[in-house]
Amino acid sequence: MSAGDRAPAAELGLLDATMIGMGAMIGAGIFVLTGLAADIAGPAAILVFMFNGVVTAFTGLSYAELAASIPKSGGGYAFVRETFDDLPSFLMGWMLWFAYMIAGGLYALGFAPNFLELLHVYGLTAAPGEVGAVAVPVVPVSIPASVGLALAAVGLLVTVNAVSTAASGSAETLFTAVKVAILVVFVAFGFLSAGGGGETSFTFQQFDPLFPEGTSAFSILPAMGLTFIAFEGYDLITTVTEEVENPRENIPRAIFYSLGATVVVYALVVVVAIGTLGAEGLAAAGEAGIAEAATSFMPTGLPIIRNGGALIVFGAVFSTLTALNAVVIASSRVAFSMGREGQLLPRIGRIHHRYGTPFLAILLSAVVMLGSVVLPTESAGNVSSLFFLLSFVVVNAAVIKLRRERPDMRRPYEMPYYPIPAVLGIALNLLLTGVLVVYLVRTDPLALALSVGWILAGALAYYALRARGEGSTPERRGASDAEPSGADAPTDTSNAEGGVD
């Protein structure tokens, strides 16, 4: 995670590693994205998350194989850097960095309406939709309350992470347990409300028809693409591998357990949310969909928490904040490793002499994250999902390339039925990328323009840094002008036929 980490003693067990993965995947996605998915796919949103789970499972196998054989706490960028030449690995890091920063914006945007809902539940403010713009004292402009809150949340977490090293993985276990417990309560009350006869009692009629009129089963594809960000958790698990006991067994297990548990939780929560509010109501509630559903059917008049819905709304606030914290760390870590590898300015890959944190990397990430808070939630989700899809394609390709070029490398975990899962991972992620791009052309040119712009900026930065660094950054001597590693591929492949010594 952050570079400030002490060279870690292996102290995280299987449970902790699984919880970190679940924490990242269940994070904010479920609260923020369910409404969006319902908006596009209607009641079929339930299928969206399940199919996404299946698609990511293939990438999960690739992550497991790479993480078990390359002992680095770097996540996807570190593995790809190990495998590919300069430019592809630079672009991978560049995309992943942006994906995390934009995800930060998305979570901040999800935090705000849920926080307002929480205040509303306690009667402190009007319903979220009715809170107007807040006049900022000093500055002579008024900004919407939700944007202000989102900015404040990013600002707070960035400051905390910039001046001190982050909370440990065991805190993460507790956070995740809280989130999951709250969701279990949500699901239980949702099903209990069935047959209650109230307006928002759970009923299966809400799922009929599964696909809204005028759409086909393919309508779930764009929804899959844009909610894909929920599965960034993979990358996060592999960022802590060095701290996990017995990594070669526990990392693959943690990946699969957390994916399985996450898909189950998503499925149940979405079933309840749609079964109570209905797909249309959910879509209308947007980022606060789950919270609104909960407020509608949870019991009221309880002591202290007053209103059962408050618990869920608290869960949403808590989840978006912890997820935001995770991506602040993750984005700065990608930038930090790129700086350390000489792929960004070396200054970015340094620890601050006073704070002991990758200060500059965090600061740079914060600037983009703060900027992305002005984006519409949907665009932020789109850009981030697009880049996660693309980087998952590269991770799957890395497995294939490594197997071909380094046949004798020890792989403590080998994916079953190689190369089928890796190839399927590439194909399905590319399919979703294609569908998402087509969808963006029609509905969200802003997101598309941002994505293209970021990649172009990356290419520029890459060549500018290389021109500047020629001769002066010796870290990667030989890597830039030497024959690319493709040259040794033929020898290695022929060697593979010969078997292992």
Added chain:
Amino acid sequence: MDGNFRIVIAGGGRVGNRVAHILDDRGHDVTVIEQDPDRAEALSDDYVATVIEGDATRPGVLEQADLERADVVAALTSLTGTNLAVCLLVRELAPDTQTVVRTEREPGEEFDRFVDEVIFPERAGARAAVNAIEPDVSALEDVTGTLDILEVHVAEGAPVAGRSLEEVSLPHGSLVVSDAAGDTLAGPETVLHPGESYLVAVEPSVVDEVLNLFRG
């Protein structure tokens, strides 16, 4: 050269294994080539290095360690001949990569034309034996438990370069012992000049972090 190195170690036996662990503690990327399946498995369980299972004197195996990106190749098997063969292959395949060879005899200058550094671990072993036999005086590497006493060079432009110890927060478990000249103990006003070396005592868990601050 600053930052972390990429290091390839040929031979994951007693010496290679220890070297891999220490380099990993210091934050470097390590690849080990080891022929013996049991040793290779033990190494990958330790999770300190990428392990290639095979004979390092075979070009097809050696090349899998991505020599062109490596900064140093250290041939540390117990056989001088094997080690020399590996280093000669590296010279051929990736001429810019530094080579370190382990020998089993007291080295003269005979290898200087072929490799960059020669090491003779038995010399250190002999010193340890002498330390044990004559307990009143001990050479440094044998007196600390797991604590490392390191002489660390401050790189130009490193985070701590040109700053006084007062301004810098080194991680808990580390202590700058002496100033650049090595003749006074360091204090809060001691300035860490780039280009100079300092004696630093470090607990193993924070070596990586301390080195990051010193070498940028």
